Amino acid sequence: MRECADIERRLSRYLDKEMNDADRAMVEAHLAGCPLCKKEMSELARLKGLVMETERKTLPRDYLVCRIRESIADERRAIGRLSLAGMGIFARRLIPVPVAVIIVSVVFMIFTSMQPVTKSSLEDYIFSGRAATTETALELILGSQN
Amino acid sequence: MNEDSLYIEEFLNGDEKGFEMLVRKYQDRILNIIYSLIGKDRESEDIAQEVFLKVYHGLRYFRRHSRFSTWLYRIVANTAYGFLRKRGNVVGDESALENSVTTRKDPRESLSMKEREAMLQKALARVPIKFKTAMVFKDIEGLSYIEISRILRCSIGTVESKIYRARQFLKDEMLELGGGSV
Numbered sequence: 001m002r003e004c005a006d007i008e009r010r011l012s013r014y015l016d017k018e019m020n021d022a023d024r025a026m027v028e029a030h031l032a033g034c035p036l037c038k039k040e041m042s043e044l045a046r047l048k049g050l051v052m053e054t055e056r057k058t059l060p061r062d063y064l065v066c067r068i069r070e071s072i073a074d075e076r077r078a079i080g081r082l083s084l085a086g087m088g089i090f091a092r093r094l095i096p097v098p099v100a101v102i103i104v105s106v107v108f109m110i111f112t113s114m115q116p117v118t119k120s121s122l123e124d125y126i127f128s129g130r131a132a133t134t135e136t137a138l139e140l141i142l143g144s145q146n
Numbered sequence: 147m148n149e150d151s152l153y154i155e156e157f158l159n160g161d162e163k164g165f166e167m168l169v170r171k172y173q174d175r176i177l178n179i180i181y182s183l184i185g186k187d188r189e190s191e192d193i194a195q196e197v198f199l200k201v202y203h204g205l206r207y208f209r210r211h212s213r214f215s216t217w218l219y220r221i222v223a224n225t226a227y228g229f230l231r232k233r234g235n236v237v238g239d240e241s242a243l244e245n246s247v248t249t250r251k252d253p254r255e256s257l258s259m260k261e262r263e264a265m266l267q268k269a270l271a272r273v274p275i276k277f278k279t280a281m282v283f284k285d286i287e288g289l290s291y292i293e294i295s296r297i298l299r300c301s302i303g304t305v306e307s308k309i310y311r312a313r314q315f316l317k318d319e320m321l322e323l324g325g326g327s328v
Binding site for chain 2: 009011012013016018043044047048050051052054055056057058059061062063064065067068071072
């Protein structure tokens with residue numbers, strides 16, 4: 001009986017032709033003299049046959065390809081929307097900063113280009129030791145109207 | 147370089163047709179494996195799609211130490227297992243088969259091919275997936291024990307044991323449903 005239990009466990013492997021010659025010969029020798037194991041073997045073989053012969057399903061050639069293409073396109077659209085939404089948050093927060101910097105710079109450049117060149121610099125004025133009023137300092141920085 | 151490697155190269159070089167050729171080549175095999183594992187038509191198609199999407203996104207990370215099919219079958223097994231686990235059912239789903247199977251009252255009554263097929267699907271759905279996967283790879287896909295051991299990342303002895311257990315389960319379920327004979 002113990003031998004039968006051992007053989008029974010090996011029957012699947014025997015059935016699947018996954019045994020070496022020595023083991024196969026041993027199983028075959030046992031089956032030749034054991035009707036119970038032989039019956040078990042034929043039941044397993046019928047069962048394996050049933051599974052192997054199950055009706056196979058087939059899909060139209062491009063059915064899955066089309067579904068996958070759509071799914072990938074959906075994923076890309078979703079990623080795109082996510083990126084735009086993310087950009088929106090940054091845009092709302094950050095875009096006014098460079099815009100303001102550009103406007104201030106342009107105004108400053110226009111304003112300074114309209115001023116005549118000063119005859120003396122702020123440094124000359126400071127080193128001369130004369131007292132400077134705010135008005136004089138601004139005149140020296142931005143350019144004298146005279 | 148084999149056919150799969152050529153398709154993979156094409157895809158990695160930016161030609162999506164390479165990927166589509168892989169889908170066309172494997173779609174029916176994958177569908178039949180998944181159907182045998184989970185037993186549902188519509189959901190099998192959805193899972194097959196999910197498998198190929200994983201392939202699409204993961205192909206650039208596929209290290210070619212193993213065959214593409216081994217890697218693909220591993221994704222199939224994991225995705226099907228994940229699907230059943232999400233549903234809290236790692237045995238399988240026989241509810242979809244309830245209406246299609248008529249249990250025989252008289253064991254002497256012979257079964258038509260269609261009835262036998264339906265009964266087999268119902269019995270298969272009752273086999274725990276941890277055993278069934280190896281048997282499906284063997285009997286549906288015709289893979290060798292060594293290939294199955296690579297897919298499931300286990301020893302050949304474990305594959306043998308899983309297939310043996312799956313067939314025992316299946317035989318018992320068939321006997322129960324069929325009222326006496328396999």
